[in-house]
Amino acid sequence: MENVIFTSTATAKNGRDGHVQSDDGLINLALVNPANNKQARGSNPEQLFAAAYSACYDGALHLVASKEKKKIDSETTAAVSLLKDSEDNGFKIAVELTIKIKGVEQSEAEELAKKAHQVCPYSKATRGNIDVQLKPRAI
The missing domain is CATH 3.30.300.20 (K homology (KH) domain)
Structure with missing residues (x-):
């Protein structure tokens, strides 16, 4: 990869029913699979x-x-x-x-x-x- 302007990084743990967070902490979200769990709050x-x-x-x-x-x-x-x-x-x-x-x-x-x-x-x-x-x- 040449000419990279910037790179953003995020890490997910435990897939669709887990958690995702950006390296700077700005994104810090619980993940919920809405197909399996319509009651829980979280992103996907x-x-x-x-x-x-x-x-x-x-x-x-x-x-x-x-x-x-x-x-x-x-x-x-x-x-x-x-x-x-x-x-x-x-x-x-x-x-x-x-x-x-x-x-x-x-x-x-x-x-x-x-x-x-x-x-x-x-x-x-x-x-x-x-x-x-x-x-x-x-x-």
Whole structure:
């Protein structure tokens, strides 16, 4: 790995029914598998991935818009679903990105959303591996 800008570190213990903590302690969460335990409070890998993906994608959207000299205000919501995988009888995830963009017309919002999906590091990492649906909306 060359040209590393920074590295973030987190450690999980005991999987989906355990605990996760970042090296700086900023993230320090109990993990709960909502499929098995709907009463307990805690986060889960899909929730953490949704938070990370939405932040990364929204940043990529602003980068693309600024390069095109468009001033926007945006909000990206990532819905990450855990699915049964019929191919190997295991599990997989799918993502739906709802992107609200203020300051452009609908056609421009759709174009910016597609371009952001090409440059977002999370989109690059998941391309061809998971189903990602973009739902841009000019507001």
